[in-house]
Amino acid sequence: MQIDLKEPVPPPGDGEPVPPPPAEEVPPPAEEVPPPAEEVPPPAEEEVPPPAEEEVPPPAEEEVPPPAEEEVPPPGEEEAPPPAEGEAEAPPGEGEEAPPAENPVPPAQTPDEIKAQVQAGIAGSNLSAEDKAKVQKSLDDVLKILNDGGASAEQKAQAAAIATGLGEALRLSKDEGTSKADQERYAKLAVGLSEAMQKANDPNLPIDEQDAYYEVFLDLNDILAGLTAENLTPADKIYYSKWADLLLGGLLAVQQPGTAPTEPEDKKKVQEQLKKNSAALKTYQNPQASDDERAAAKQTLDEQAAAATSDKYQELVTELKRLKAPQACLDVVQNRTQQAGWPDGSLWGLTDKSCAATVKAGAADTNSDWSALFSCVTTQAFSTCTARIPE
Incomplete structure (x- = not known):
C-alpha cells in the first residue's frame, strides 16, 4: 500500500526520521504508530510487543487506517506540527492570526x-x-x-x-x-x-x-x-x-x-x-x-420621594399661598421637604430667610390653625414644633 509522503506527519521527538525495521521483525502497532513508511520513528523498546506470532497484527493493508484526518490535522486549521530541531517557529501573522488578548486591561493613568x-x-x-x-x-x-x-x-x-x-x-x-x-x-x-x-x-x-x-x-x-x-x-x-x-x-x-x-x-x-x-x-x-x-x-x-405630595404638606402650602408667600419661599420649602421629608424638612424650609416675612405674618394671624406652628418655628428649634401642626 502506497502512502503519500507529502501528507504532513508529526516529526519524531528526537533526531531525524528513521525508517522502521523490517516488517517481519517488528510490525508497526496497529493503533499507536502512524503508517508512513519513511517518517515513523523507531518505537521504543518498552513499547514494542514481543515478535510472537500470535501478537502480530494482520497486514497493514487491511487494518492500518489511511492517514486519518483526525490524527493529522491539515496545516493551519487546528494544530500545527512542532518545528523540527533547529527550525525557527513561525511568528503569529505568518500563515495564521494570533489570538486576541483576553480581557485587555487599560494602562493606569x-x-x-x-x-x-x-x-x-x-x-x-x-x-x-x-x-x-x-x-x-x-x-x-x-x-x-x-x-x-x-x-x-x-x-x-x-x-x-x-x-x-x-x-x-x-x-x-x-x-x-x-x-x-x-x-x-x-x-x-x-x-x-x-x-x-x-x-x-x-x-x-x-x-x-x-x-x-x-x-x-x-x-x-x-x-x-x-x-x-x-x-x-x-x-x-x-x-x-x-x-x-x-x-x-x-x-x-x-x-x-x-x-x-x-x-x-x-x-x-x-x-x-x-x-x-x-x-x-x-x-x-x-x-x-x-x-x-x-x-x-x-x-x-x-415615603421620602412622596413627602412633597402628602396631604399635610399640601395643606401647609395652601396656607403659605394664602399668606402670599413669595415663590422663593415655596420653592425652598418644597426642596427641604424632598430632602429631609415631612415634617422636619418642611419646617426647616420655613426657617429660610425667603420665608421670614410670611412666617411672621402667619404667627400674627391668630385666627389661623397654623398660627401656633409659625410662632414655634420663629422662637424654637423647628424639630420641637411638630406637635403644633394642626390636626
Missing part, C-alpha cells in the same frame, strides 16, 4: 495625566469660581496621595477612583449628547463629591459628622458609577437621578451658611434623616440584601 484631565474638565465647566476652587482642592488632595511614596496601594487606588469620578462628572456636564438637566446634575455631582470629601476630612468637625459626610461621599460615588454604567436602564437612570438630586440638595443645604439649620438639634435631626436615606439607598442597591431588607428600604425611599 499617571498622576500627571489625571491632573491634566480633571483640570481640563474644571476649566471647561460652567461651575462658578467658588465651585471650581472646591473641585480643584479635591484634585490637589487626591494628587498628594497619588504622589506620596508612603501611601498604600489601596489608598492610591481609592484616590485614583475619586479622580476618575470627578473627571467623568465634569466631562458629562459638558457632553452635547447629555440633556441640560443631566448636565447640571453631573456638575453638582462633581461639586458634591468635593464638598463631601473635604467635610469628611475636616478636623474641625466632630467625628460623627465626619463619618456622616464620608458615607454621603461613598453614596455619591455609587450614584455616579450607576449613572455612568454601560448597561444603565431607563428605570435605573430615573432612580439614580432622583436620589442624586435629593442627596446633593441635602448635603449642600446642611453645610452651607444661610441654609444650614442654626440649632444643633435641628441639624442633627436633618443629618439623621439624610443618613437614613443613604442607608436605604445602599440596601436597595445591594444585590445580596434579602427581599425583606430591600422591601423595607424601598418603603423608606418611596
Whole structure:
C-alpha cells in the first residue's frame, strides 16, 4: 500500500526520521504508530510487543487506517506540527492570526495625566469660581496621595477612583449628547463629591459628622458609577437621578451658611434623616440584601420621594399661598421637604430667610390653625414644633 509522503506527519521527538525495521521483525502497532513508511520513528523498546506470532497484527493493508484526518490535522486549521530541531517557529501573522488578548486591561493613568484631565474638565465647566476652587482642592488632595511614596496601594487606588469620578462628572456636564438637566446634575455631582470629601476630612468637625459626610461621599460615588454604567436602564437612570438630586440638595443645604439649620438639634435631626436615606439607598442597591431588607428600604425611599405630595404638606402650602408667600419661599420649602421629608424638612424650609416675612405674618394671624406652628418655628428649634401642626 502506497502512502503519500507529502501528507504532513508529526516529526519524531528526537533526531531525524528513521525508517522502521523490517516488517517481519517488528510490525508497526496497529493503533499507536502512524503508517508512513519513511517518517515513523523507531518505537521504543518498552513499547514494542514481543515478535510472537500470535501478537502480530494482520497486514497493514487491511487494518492500518489511511492517514486519518483526525490524527493529522491539515496545516493551519487546528494544530500545527512542532518545528523540527533547529527550525525557527513561525511568528503569529505568518500563515495564521494570533489570538486576541483576553480581557485587555487599560494602562493606569499617571498622576500627571489625571491632573491634566480633571483640570481640563474644571476649566471647561460652567461651575462658578467658588465651585471650581472646591473641585480643584479635591484634585490637589487626591494628587498628594497619588504622589506620596508612603501611601498604600489601596489608598492610591481609592484616590485614583475619586479622580476618575470627578473627571467623568465634569466631562458629562459638558457632553452635547447629555440633556441640560443631566448636565447640571453631573456638575453638582462633581461639586458634591468635593464638598463631601473635604467635610469628611475636616478636623474641625466632630467625628460623627465626619463619618456622616464620608458615607454621603461613598453614596455619591455609587450614584455616579450607576449613572455612568454601560448597561444603565431607563428605570435605573430615573432612580439614580432622583436620589442624586435629593442627596446633593441635602448635603449642600446642611453645610452651607444661610441654609444650614442654626440649632444643633435641628441639624442633627436633618443629618439623621439624610443618613437614613443613604442607608436605604445602599440596601436597595445591594444585590445580596434579602427581599425583606430591600422591601423595607424601598418603603423608606418611596415615603421620602412622596413627602412633597402628602396631604399635610399640601395643606401647609395652601396656607403659605394664602399668606402670599413669595415663590422663593415655596420653592425652598418644597426642596427641604424632598430632602429631609415631612415634617422636619418642611419646617426647616420655613426657617429660610425667603420665608421670614410670611412666617411672621402667619404667627400674627391668630385666627389661623397654623398660627401656633409659625410662632414655634420663629422662637424654637423647628424639630420641637411638630406637635403644633394642626390636626
